[in-house]
Amino acid sequence: MKGALSHLRILDLSRVLAGPWCTQMLADMGAEVIKVERPGAGDDTRSWGPPYLKDGKGRDTSEAAYYLSCNRGKKSVTLDIAQPEGQDIVRRLAAISDVFLENYKVGDLARYGLGYEDLKKINPALVYCSISGFGQTGPYRLRAGYDFLVQGMAGFMSITGEADERPGGGPQKAGVAVTDIMTGMYAAVALLAALAHRDQTGEGQYIDMALLDVGVGMLANMNLNYFTTGTAPKRWGNAHANIVPYQVFAASDGHLILASGNDTQFRKFCDVAGVPELAADERFASNDARVRNRELLVPMLEKMIVKRRRDDWVAALETAGVPCGPINTLEQVFEDPQVRHRELKVEAPHPLAGSVPMVRTPIRFSATPIEHHVPPPLLGEHTDEILGKLLRMSAEEIAGLREKRVV
Numbered sequence: 001m002k003g004a005l006s007h008l009r010i011l012d013l014s015r016v017l018a019g020p021w022c023t024q025m026l027a028d029m030g031a032e033v034i035k036v037e038r039p040g041a042g043d044d045t046r047s048w049g050p051p052y053l054k055d056g057k058g059r060d061t062s063e064a065a066y067y068l069s070c071n072r073g074k075k076s077v078t079l080d081i082a083q084p085e086g087q088d089i090v091r092r093l094a095a096i097s098d099v100f101l102e103n104y105k106v107g108d109l110a111r112y113g114l115g116y117e118d119l120k121k122i123n124p125a126l127v128y129c130s131i132s133g134f135g136q137t138g139p140y141r142l143r144a145g146y147d148f149l150v151q152g153m154a155g156f157m158s159i160t161g162e163a164d165e166r167p168g169g170g171p172q173k174a175g176v177a178v179t180d181i182m183t184g185m186y187a188a189v190a191l192l193a194a195l196a197h198r199d200q201t202g203e204g205q206y207i208d209m210a211l212l213d214v215g216v217g218m219l220a221n222m223n224l225n226y227f228t229t230g231t232a233p234k235r236w237g238n239a240h241a242n243i244v245p246y247q248v249f250a251a252s253d254g255h256l257i258l259a260s261g262n263d264t265q266f267r268k269f270c271d272v273a274g275v276p277e278l279a280a281d282e283r284f285a286s287n288d289a290r291v292r293n294r295e296l297l298v299p300m301l302e303k304m305i306v307k308r309r310r311d312d313w314v315a316a317l318e319t320a321g322v323p324c325g326p327i328n329t330l331e332q333v334f335e336d337p338q339v340r341h342r343e344l345k346v347e348a349p350h351p352l353a354g355s356v357p358m359v360r361t362p363i364r365f366s367a368t369p370i371e372h373h374v375p376p377p378l379l380g381e382h383t384d385e386i387l388g389k390l391l392r393m394s395a396e397e398i399a400g401l402r403e404k405r406v407v
Contacts, residue, residue: 003030004368008195011093012036012074013081013102013109015043017147017177018131018211020070021184023101026191027073028361028370034093034386035071035377039078039405042379043067053353061352063376072348072358073374075382078407085406087112092391094119094126098198099191103131106141116206126204127194129187135210145211147177154179154215159222162237171235179215186214244290245269245301248327251310258305259323263287268320273304348375383407 008031012023020035020043027033037043049064080086091114094100100119102109109115116128130136133145151157151173161172187209194205216223225233225241233241238257240246245260260266263279263286270279278284278300283293290297305313310326317324328336334345343360350356356375363370387393387407401407 001368003028003370004365006030006032008032008099009097010034010099010101011090011097013090013100013104014131015103016045017070017180018183018187018209019101019103020045021181022129022131022187022191023074024070024072025184025188025361025363026099027374028363028372030368030370031099033074034097034382035074035076036079036081036090036093037076037379039080039380039407042076042078043071045070046379053350053356055353063350063352063356063378068356068358068376071376072372074377075386076377076380077383077386078380079383080406081109081112081114083404083406085401085404087114089387089391089406090114091119091122093386095122096390097123098125098127098195100126100128101131101187101191102129105144106130106132106136120204124204125198125202127191127198127207128204129191129194129207129209131183131187131209131211133211135213136208140212147180147211148173150179150211150215154212155219155222156215159219159233159235159241161235163235166237169235169237179211179218182218183209183211183214186217239294239298242291243287244294244297247298249302249305251305251308251313254310255327256305256310256313257325257327258301258317259325261323265322266290269317269322272316272320272322273301275304346372348373350375351378380407 005026008026010023010026010031010033012019012033012035014020014023015037023033023035035043041047045067046062046064048066050060051065052060053063053065053068055061079089081090110118116130119126119128132141133150134140134143152171156179157171157173160174162169164170187207190207190209194207198204221242222233236247238248243261245258245266248255248257258269260269266284266287267276267279270276282289284290284297314324314326326332333339339345345357346360347355347357358372358375360372361370384398387398387401388395398407
């Protein structure tokens with residue numbers, strides 16, 4: 001069965017994470033994604049190891065785990081776009097593509113005649129998306145933008161980490177490149193919207209995606225907390241700014257998350273804990289009161305919860321209908337019965353290792369189910385296929401390009 005986007009061809013000149021994450025999502029849904037990479041080197045993340053994928057004898061292959069995480073389902077073409085022949089090939093591919101995605105420095109591709117205005121003349125229906133750190137306009141447009149920098153500049157780190165007065169207090173970044181990933185997701189949504197517009201009008205358009213814009217936008221309720229009070233939110237560590245109790249607690253043998261989202265759930269927690277009177281106390285009877293009196297309530301809960309084992313708490317609270325759960329390592333995640341039932345770990349055949357482990361896309365369609373049988377490509381694996389089949393180049397022409405190191 002064909003994927004929902006199997007009618008689309010994506011020309012992907014992006015690297016590292018935000019762009020590749022976007023195009024991997026589109027590939028998961030069936031789009032043909034042609035990944036253009038530098039001859040001999042490829043995407044930067046191909047060398048971002050260790051760790052590397054292991055072969056059947058436990059030896060490192062050339063494929064870094066980072067690269068494997070965001071490039072499945074694609075076709076790799078090596079191309080030197082600094083050479084006129086390479087630029088010409090990009091133009092020819094753009095003429096038969098639906099989407100062009102890139103994350104070069106602002107203005108770089110225009111120098112090669114590969115900017116939006118250039119390609120629009122060749123293919124007016126083309127949807128062209130640029131991903132950069134700070135956008136195509138503004139005083140920062142020429143700066144290099146990295147996820148870590150943007151997490152700080154966009155305010156994310158100002159609300160992430162323990163409070164300054166607590167042990168280990170201070171700003172923290174997320175454990176993954178969250179603004180890269182979110183930019184990739186926003187870009188995928190934007191591309192699909194632009195393609196819907198194109199289907200109605202026949203017109204393509206230009207999309208300007210910036211990590212900083214996404215980093216600010218994804219702060220969601222924290223932005224409104226600031227707008228409505230005029231006071232910048234502070235770091236709460238593993239607590240919640242607007243809900244109590246909604247944080248990590250130490251049990252006698254580990255940690256658990258208690259996420260009491262309403263007053264009923266808090267009353268149920270108190271019943272399980274054997275302190276029903278706490279829920280009737282006017283200082284804690286409503287979430288509003290608990291937020292205002294968290295400095296009184298949380299130490300009381302800490303003293304109660306640390307007296308019992310983590311799994312005992314989780315079992316009792318789940319039975320009572322109180323949201324809670326353990327803090328799992330990734331080893332525990334992929335042994336979790338729900339994760340196993342949902343088959344979130346999948347494997348695809350791989351030419352160097354026999355198979356490559358991957359994480360299933362979270363998207364589940366009833367009519368166009370997603371398959372995960374195409375692994376991340378080797379560098380230049382599909383160069384001859386794309387140039388020969390799509391652009392109808394002869395073997396001699398391709399050999400000549402290879403001799404000149406265009407491909």
